[in-house]
Amino acid sequence: MILLTEHLGPQHSRNEFSSGNLLLDNYLKRQAGQDIRRKLSVCFVLCDASSSFIKGYYTLSNCSIPGELIPEQYRSHFPGSYEALPATLLGRLAIDRDFQGAGAGKLLLIDALKRSFLISNEIGSFAVVVDPINENAERFYDKFGFIKLTDSGKMFLPMKTIKQLF
Secondary structure (H helix, E strand, O other), X not given: OOEEEEXXXXXXXXXXXXXXXXXXXXXXXXXHHXXXXXXXXXXXXXXXXXXXXXXXXXXXXXXXXXXXXXXXXXXXXXXXXXXXXXXXEEEEEEEOHHHOOOOHHHHHHHHHHHHHHHHHOOOOOOEEEEOOOOHHHHHHHHHOOOEEOOOOOOEEEEHHHHHHHO
């Protein structure tokens, strides 16, 4: 089976997707297409080459990180005139129940980080930011080196770190 990530499109079967999280499921089924049309985010889906069934998905969009939330060891490298630093938001990441625990989450995260890094060569982005939906998601991102932002539930991974991966 050849797995690939591609832009969400009308050929993808969204209604069967079930991650076990109603918020993430409903987003894919009811809102993702609207967000894409409005240029609010881009949604990438994991499918095998011979099927339109979605095994997982993630979204990317632009965001910024307020300077005061960034740990000093990173903030000190930027001019004080920046009130916020540009970043890429990995807004949602979900895996269908039938594929959870088989490495699909890791595969999607790596794909999202690679896309984010490549685009950071064209549009400024200091880091990838995530806002974990629950403690399990927080532990998942923590395993991959994401750092908590001060006084925030959000986490980030600097592009400098991501660059070392690729």
